[in-house]
Amino acid sequence: MSLIEEFIDRYTKEYDFYGRAANLVAQILENDLRSSGVRCIVSHRAKEVERLKDKCIQRNSEKSYESVEGIFKDIVDLAGVRVALYFPGELELVDKAITRLFDQWDTKRIFPGAEEVPEGRSFSGYSAVHYRVQPREKFIGDADKRYLKARVEIQVASVLMHAWSEVQHDLTYKQMAGDLSSEEHSILDQLNGLVLAGEISLRLLQEAGEARVARTGANFLNHYELAAHLLRHANDALAEPVGDSGLGKVDDLFALLKRLNMTTPADLAKYLESLHGAVAERPLAEQVVDALLAEDSARYAIYNDIRSASNSPHVDSSDAARDTANAMLEFLQDWVELETTLNDLAQQSGVSRRSTMPVANLVRILDIPYGIGDEIDLLRRMRNDVVHLRREFSVAEFDDATKRIKHINAMLKGGGAHVAINP
Template sequence: MALVREFIEDYRGKISHFQHLAEVCAYQCESTLKRQGLRVLVTSRAKRLDSLASKVEDRAQEKNYQSIEEIYQDIVDLAGVRIALFFPQDGREVDQFIRSTFHVESIKDFPEALGDPLGYPKHFLGYVGRHYRIYMKPESLPPEERHLANHVIEVQVGTVLMHAWAEVEHDLVYKSTGGFLSQDEYAILDELNALMYEGEMALERLQTAVKSRINAEQHPFSNHYELSSYLHDQKRRVLPGPGCRFSIGRTDVLFQFLRRIGLNSVPGLRPVLQHCRFEAHAAPLSQQIVDRLLLDDPNLYTEYDQARMAVGAFDPFGTPFEAQSVFSEEGGLGPFMRSWINLEESMGEELYRILRGESASFVADPHAAEQLRSAKRLRDQILFGCQPPDPEELEQAEQSLSAMMDFLKEQEAEHSLRQQA
């Protein structure tokens, strides 16, 4: 066991690295999921030395490790993140988030087989959850931390009740007794597991009751969690399949925006949703809602800016940019946004037809159409992103938008002259 002891000492010196790795991943999970209005508890940990030593000693007899590197490659949960769901049905949304945010190496669903510990036949399934082995994407990390993308992380997803039961079983069965309990003890654990299943069924009924109330009420949404619940219901109604990759997007800023303009309710939001595209490659639903409202009334850009800054000022996951006005002169934000709004107001629906590659009465050559799509990406980064675009890129885009606006004015003047003639 000298190699195992050598590995444990090596890991002791690296445990802070794995703790940081898990914390960064947990931050990405918690910030996105809570902003999207999903009720979750996210925790992280580096594997404890005592737990790791016991695990490696057990596996060493089977694996016949020849080097420390082999052990590191074999143990995949040195950095772990746990996502505990309030409501079981939200697992589908979390699964979509994980698949779109990280590089997923493998997925393991529990339970596997019921098993028959010491002759005791289980009546219930035991722990139910889904474990992912993932790598963070380099582009999601700052340059100085992109090395973290080279390390595997285990992400466990289950309900808060199942995670609590799993902790009890794991500590009692495997840590305290080495896996040897009496049949009475196994029977009691089985009974507790049954209570967890009953609790999950109650949570599902509670979630259904909340959704029914939200859909039936004429009153405003109380918070962005209720707004998110309503939007997820609309998504599932249109796209019921489990494989859909259509995203709801961030709802905390949307909630504040809708509240400011008096549309923070089912009756207020329903007409806007009729213009949204529920498709796998469409923009997140929250962004589509904002786009539609701003297109219908460009004066609402100011209201959206105020809502965005109000959330950004107190968001524990926010960046300084998210508390900054999109009309700030800093970094060329203001001039670009004003030029974009002028063009959007002038072209209206025609602009979005061009952006989608559809036929439009305004004929844009391929170069102009690409310039518009590039400007739209910059505009979306300003309105919905956490970091500002490059100032030079903004300046060039603003000049292109101004030139297009001048061209439209010339076209309009020529059209007026022809009508007068």
Template sequence: MPISEKVISAAVARYDRERDRYLKLAARVSDICRTSIVEDNAIRAQVTFRTKTVRSFEGKLKRFSRRQDKNYATVDDVFAGVGDFAGVRIATYRPEDEQRVTEEIRKLFEGESGGDVFVDKKDKLAVNSYQFYRATHCQVFLRNEDLIGNYENLRGTSCEIQVCSMMAHVWNEIEHDIGYKPEGGGPGEAEKGLLEALGHLTRSGDAAITRLLAANAARMQENVGDFVDIHDFVAQLRPHFPGSDLSVNAGQAFDTAVQLGLNSVPKLKEALGEEALTPAVSTGRIEAFNKYLASVESGEFALNPVSADAVTVALLHSFAGRIVESNTTDRTKGRPARIFEIARLYNRFLDGQKTGERDAA
């Protein structure tokens, strides 16, 4: 049964009244993705957000009505069935980063009623050699700890996060306008052929970008001066931890090093000792600290030994006190940075070790 004109009109009027709330949601989800996924993990990507325009929403409902493929009997049915009022896109430079971004989304958000995030990975080329749409769609809700202050009225409201490579995004957008929303009977044979040609170019473009970034990282490893940016930080330290993915949690390590004035590998070695920047030492320290965290039920702050936490733990071991002092914040202005909590706990961990050593003596 097609959607009635009455339901369409009422749904459009309701969305017009509530659109600012969806805009606030999209902006908040976008900010979390940008800071806690892209920046914290040194992922090269662009994060954008949008809300549907009222006109676009009305057009979508009318297309549903003509195709008769959506049975929305009431306005509530419409709002329960349409999940992309608020939308965020994470376009990665490399397709290889899409899975990692998706895994981080699962950690930072929750699904309906507090469940797991719903993830729908679409790759039409896998079943049709003439289709090139590829993206991962995640339907997310803010966690309780993010529903505070100005965001309390977003409880129970979902946002769609779309993850794809930049090259895939080009094809997806063009095909969406020409193929998904066809005018005048849909795309002709010439348009279909050109879309296919563009699809092949985007796939080869993905591969070229991956190789380009690998070549760039290899060149950056030869740098010996101050860190240019977080990517330079990761590249220069990678030889010290060859079995680790230093891009994971790199934001925390990089920001802390720069804050301490240790903005080059030589400065890090001088301040921390060369042995601190080795897997053997960092892994031992992290395992001991994580064991302590488990004993005080603070496992959410556990460090990852095969990530940039290998550098973070070296900084904590020498400068935990200074890190706490420099990150102390006014609690009325928001929660302290994660590194503040970790450094505070690491200080207690070190104090416990010293007490144990004195008792043993």
């Protein structure tokens, strides 16, 4: 058995491993990109055995493989994921998502490189970014821990460029009847120019869509347009640019806005005024959701339905689940009362004329003794975890937190805690 045959035999036995690894990476990335409003097609595959064999034979003529492990090290796309962007201008958002979601075991490759521009051609050729990644443990379930060491290549390019690449790759590298003619090379070069022109048109189309959404009376047609609006507003208003990693669950925010019949930039304007740049702790979508919920406590139930539907399609109707849901609802109802009390105190003290202000701001502004401020901050963090489904709590934890909220609220209303304005 030759070295290449030995490699192919081993790969065939491990084919399902590479397919599952690619599937996991694709799922993690696609869920994040779609949620944050990046329009794309995400696909995955383990490399086909026959195509891999042809590639090994071709590369062996250049590299002269000395071991099976050497072949595994050389072929980096055994497990592959492809991100085909509708709008090439969103490449930077995908870059930030990949950096946040995965560990990169090699430097990303940007095409075309300076040394790779083909001679005798009018256009630059293949344009894309390739990433070589491994999954991170926090995004992988216990049953899939074995895939943490899997190496996966992610290829990111526009939908047009991916299509051209497939045609060019099949003709150039799999030509069994000899080299392509000069005419065929010229036609491929011409098609490449059309693709590059098409990418420019896609960028213009994206800008035109964003301009349409920016008009006061226009409705957000989907969460992608909402995401673009949030990014543009945040990048104008905040000190640093905000990527998709700072957007959060824009799809759930869009669902809430639809339920509230608030789907225009004008409807959203006042809730964007208090956005802050600490998006790693609280993404933009969460900040807007919190502002909406603080304005009307009845919206908690609506948003809870939305989040539950998007994260748990199969509803648990057991007695334990109902007990937890009831305990959570009581916790949130009492939290809303505490928010109202704090805002009332702020207005009475002349600190704010607004009917609502973020609790974190109130805790800083109002001088509440006896460690109550620290207690409120801990409860606020729990509330954020509950509302945005960051973690689950038991009935006992909800009951204990609810008792603490009731006690604090009673003290504040009864004057047991003397509130003053921080200098």
